[in-house]
Amino acid sequence: MGKKYFILGILLCISLYVIYSRIPIAYAISQYGSSGEEVKQIQTKLKDWGYYNGSVDGVYGSGTYEAVKKFQSSNGLTADGIAGSQTLQALGINSGGSQGGGSSSNNNDLNLLSHLVYGEARGEPYVGMVAVAASVMNRVSDSRFPNSISGVIYQSGAYTCVADGQINLGFDDNSKKAAQDAINGWDPTSGCIYYFNPNTATSAWIWSRPQVLTIGKHIFCK
Numbered sequence: 207m208g209k210k211y212f213i214l215g216i217l218l219c220i221s222l223y224v225i226y227s228r229i230p231i232a233y234a235i236s237q238y239g240s241s242g243e244e245v246k247q248i249q250t251k252l253k254d255w256g257y258y259n260g261s262v263d264g265v266y267g268s269g270t271y272e273a274v275k276k277f278q279s280s281n282g283l284t285a286d287g288i289a290g291s292q293t294l295q296a297l298g299i300n301s302g303g304s305q306g307g308g309s310s311s312n313n314n315d316l317n318l319l320s321h322l323v324y325g326e327a328r329g330e331p332y333v334g335m336v337a338v339a340a341s342v343m344n345r346v347s348d349s350r351f352p353n354s355i356s357g358v359i360y361q362s363g364a365y366t367c368v369a370d371g372q373i374n375l376g377f378d379d380n381s382k383k384a385a386q387d388a389i390n391g392w393d394p395t396s397g398c399i400y401y402f403n404p405n406t407a408t409s410a411w412i413w414s415r416p417q418v419l420t421i422g423k424h425i426f427c428k
Contacts, residue, residue, distance in 0.1 A: 236289040240266040244299065248289050251297045252277055255352065255361060281360045282371050298354030315355045319385040320377035322359050325367025327424070332380060334422035337395045339388030341426065344399045351399070395419065398426035 236244050245264045252258035257280075258273035271287040279285040281296055289297070295314055319339055327338040345351040345358045352358050359365060359373075367373045377385075395401075401424045402412045415427035 298356040324377035324381040325372040330422040335384035340393040
């Protein structure tokens with residue numbers, strides 16, 4: 207009897223191994239020693255944004271590792287040098303781990319933009335929340351800025367809520383609705399790419415930008 211159960215146990219273990227070995231991994235992680243197309247995408251993004259000065263060779267060496275750490279540190283992420291899911295999202299790179307990647311990417315963009323709206327414009331009138339989201343979308347369309355929502359939001363020094371961590375506070379229904387309206391094309395700013403609160407702004411440069419309109423506490427400019 208004991209031998210019978212032992213054999214059954216061995217067969218069960220083999221069956222479980224076969225089953226789980228066929229389950230695809232649901233995420234991708236690039237780290238020191240990795241190589242391939244995803245690493246090239248990471249290097250390209252970091253090079254474009256001034257974090258990486260090495261070759262785009264698809265090899266995750268010490269230069270890429272340090273550049274990832276610098277990017278993470280500048281954007282409120284854990285600075286471990288590993289390009290996990292959060293870092294890839296911040297870089298605007300779809301890891302391709304989930305099915306239906308286009309829909310997943312769209313949802314990630316909407317959620318991230320909702321976080322930004324809540325962090326930057328909660329308490330503002332609804333049209334002011336849409337205006338903040340629209341300014342992000344205008345940057346995405348502007349060749350002077352990264353060409354993705356995550357790239358714009360996580361560009362070094364771009365938004366106060368990223369620098370002080372308020373982007374991680376979450377978002378409410380109004381923030382998400384405002385983000386969706388902006389993604390759908392509503393732009394109350396008529397093409398503005400900057401905004402600031404005149405009561406708290408400390409940059410002389412932002413005051414030099416052509417001012418278009420004021421909504422709530424924010425002045426929007428080009």
